[in-house]
Amino acid sequence: MSDRLSAREVKRHKWWGWGLDDVTFRYDNKPAFPVLARDKVGVDLDSKQPVEPDLSDFEVPAGRLPDAIRSQLVGVVGEENLADDDEYRVVHSFGRSLPDLFRVRAGDFARLVDAVVYPSSEDEVAAVLRIVLEQDLVLIPYGGGSCISGSVTPDVHEQRPVLTMNLGRMRDVLEIDDTAGLARVEAGMYGPDLEEQLNELGWTVGHFPDSFTYSTLGGWAATRSSGMQSDKYGDIEDIARGLRMVHPDGTAVTKAIPGRDSGPSVHEMILGSEGRLGVITEVTVQVHRISPVRQVIAYMYPDWEHGIRGMHAIARSTDVTPTFTRLSDGPETEFSLSMVKEPTSTKSKVAAKVQEGLFSYLRSKGWDTTNEMSISYVCFEGSKESVEQQKSLVKKIVKGNGGITLGAGPGAIYDQKKFDTPYLRDFLLNYQVFGDVCDTGATWSNLNEVHSTVYDAFYAVQREQGLPGFMFCHMSHSYHSGACLYFTFAFPYSSDEQALGQYYAAKNAVQQAFVDLGSTVSHHHAVGIEHQPWITEDVGEVGVRMVKGLLADNDPGRNLNPGKVTTP
Incomplete structure (x- = not known):
């Protein structure tokens, strides 16, 4: 086991936004972006002064943790691993949902957590939980704080002292079973650290959510995360084969096995439980040998309908097994093109001329290169021979559905920048612009209906509100029966x-x-509090009663992250 980090060394977001203080979105080198911002959301970036918040401008209310209980907790984790200063309490009282970010930036500190504990072992987690139950406190498990559903936000009406448990010190790969392809990993492991430790030994989990750089393995399991490469590696419920969770009655353990038939699945109960049943301390995950070749190829379709037919054909192919497939609709393609940097080198200037020549050719063929054209990315992994064979097959599928192959250049750029988007939301908030996402899982039969209906619903509301707005969408996470639709909107x-x-x-x-169209309320962003209004429509009245019964029986005192997933 590696040396434990101290609490102050554990990675965390800046208090008012995503990621590090010195990383931000820049538009000065993207000449098309200010034009898009002005035309789509009515904001002149060059004439409006952005505003970044300063914590010293706000009054942070004092914590409510009694000194005697604080001393008990220090006795478990040590003085240096209990944080109750203003900034740490503010950081751990908000996730990264848009309402959370708006409130924290406005200094809306109506209910903050009272202290943050950083255990170093499962035994310390269990000892803290015993104190929580004995003293009737509230405990909120915390991974990377990247959730956008309110899963780590305390209830504003909660009068009892509230603790956040940050598992960031528990960050080791404990064991790898080379024969089974399984790795035992502590739950506080951040995505980049997990891949780094595994890659050194030739392995990968292959799980890359958008929040990868600021999310943890335990958080993935607790919220049923999906990664960009789920086409090949699966969602977290496919990856997590075994779990350990500290529960009020002890430690719940699910065996790391390839399949299970033990009645209603305890393993599945823990997945997606958002801290309502206990604290996940360890996950045994499937791992795979790193492929010798990995390549992302970009394609272009004349419009969304042609692209969806191509994506469906790839998903149904018996000969193609891509790592991921993604299709941006016309508005998202327009947005992506606005993010292209101004060419400065000879190479980039040549690439820009090649692109303009291509677009000119496509326009001559009747393509709408402004509003309808839809870009797609497909990732291939395997041996050189396998990758080349699959690329050839996908090229034929794309061509057969009206598309063209752009090649590896645009695909490599997408792959390099795939984790940068969250910083854009902070940038927009500095200009009093909301930018957020909603995702759903839909069948191939109704993907197009969901796509068009959501657009109609969004723009109808914006007309009623008298506000401009911009929406775009991509399809990802392909399955046999359907895929994820991931909508982004700004106004x-x-x-x-x-x-x-x-x-x-x-x-x-x-x-x-x-939910009106029979799709799920969220594909991979958990329930928390933000998606609760639709949980009955999503799982039915009987389903909600079953979930409430499970939570009430295991946490009768409502000490474990109360108010998430369902109301009492």
């Missing part, structure tokens, strides 16, 4: 007082369209 809010009302009007319209 300026008219005032701080009206902001969240305007946000929820737009988001609620999108979410309601999902």
Whole structure:
């Protein structure tokens, strides 16, 4: 086991946004982006002064943790591993949902957590939980704090002292079973650290959610995460083969086995439980040998409908096994092109000329290169021979569905920048613009209906609110029966007082369209509190009663992250 980090060494977000203080989105080298921001959301970036918050401008309310209980907790984790200063309490009181970010930036500190504990072992987790139960406290497990569903946010009405448990010190690969392809890993492991430790030994988990750089293995399991490469490696429920969770009655353990038939699945109960049943301390994950060749190829279709037919054909092919497939619709393709940097080198200038020549040719063929053209990315892994064979097969499928092959250049750029998007949301908030996402799982039969209906619902609300707006979408996470649709929307809010009302009007319209069409309320962003209004429509009244019964029986005192997934 490696030396444990101290609490202050554990990676964390800046208090008011995503990631590190010195990393930000830049638009000065992207000449098309300010034009798009002005035309789509009515914001002139060059004439408006962005505003970044300063914690010293706000009054942070004092914590409510009694000194005697604080001393008990220090006796378990040590003084240096209990944080109750203002910034640490603020950071751990908010996830990265848009409402959370808006409130934290406005200094809306109506209910903060009272202290943050950093255990170094499962025994310390269990000891802290015993104190929580004996003293009737509230405990909220915390991974990377990247959730966008309110899963780590304390209830504003909670009067009992609230503890956050940050597992970031528990970050080791404990054991690898080379024969079975399984790795035992502590739950506080961040995505990049996990891949680094495994890669050194020739292995990969292959799980890369958008939040990869600021999310943990335990968080993935607790929220049923999906990664960009789920086409090949599966969602977290496919990857997590065994679990350990500290529960009020002891430690729940599920065996690391390839399949299970033991009645209703305890393993499945723990997955997606968002801290309501206990604290996940360890996950045994499937690991795979790193492929000798990995390549992302870009394709272009004349429009979304042609692209979806191509994606469906790839998903149904018996000869193609891509690592991931992704299709951006026309508006998202337009957005992606606005993010292209201004060419400065000879190589980039040549590439820009080649692109303009291609677009000119496509326009001559009747393509709408402004609003309809849809870019796609497909990732291939394996031996050189296997990759070349699959690329050839996909090229034929794409061509047969009206598309063209762009090649590896655009695909490599996408692969390099895939984790940068969250910084854009902070940038937009500096200009009083909301940018957020909603995702759903839909069948191939109704993907196009969901796609068009959601657009109609969003723009209808924006017309009612008298606000401009911009929406775009991509398809990802292909399955035999369907795929994920991932919508992004942006609009300026008219005032701080009206902001969240305007946000929820737009988001609620999108979410309601999902469930009205039989799609899921969320594909991979958990329930938390943000998606609770639709949980009954998603799983039914009997399903909700079953979940409530499970939670009430295992946590009768409502000490474990109360209010998430379902109300009491």
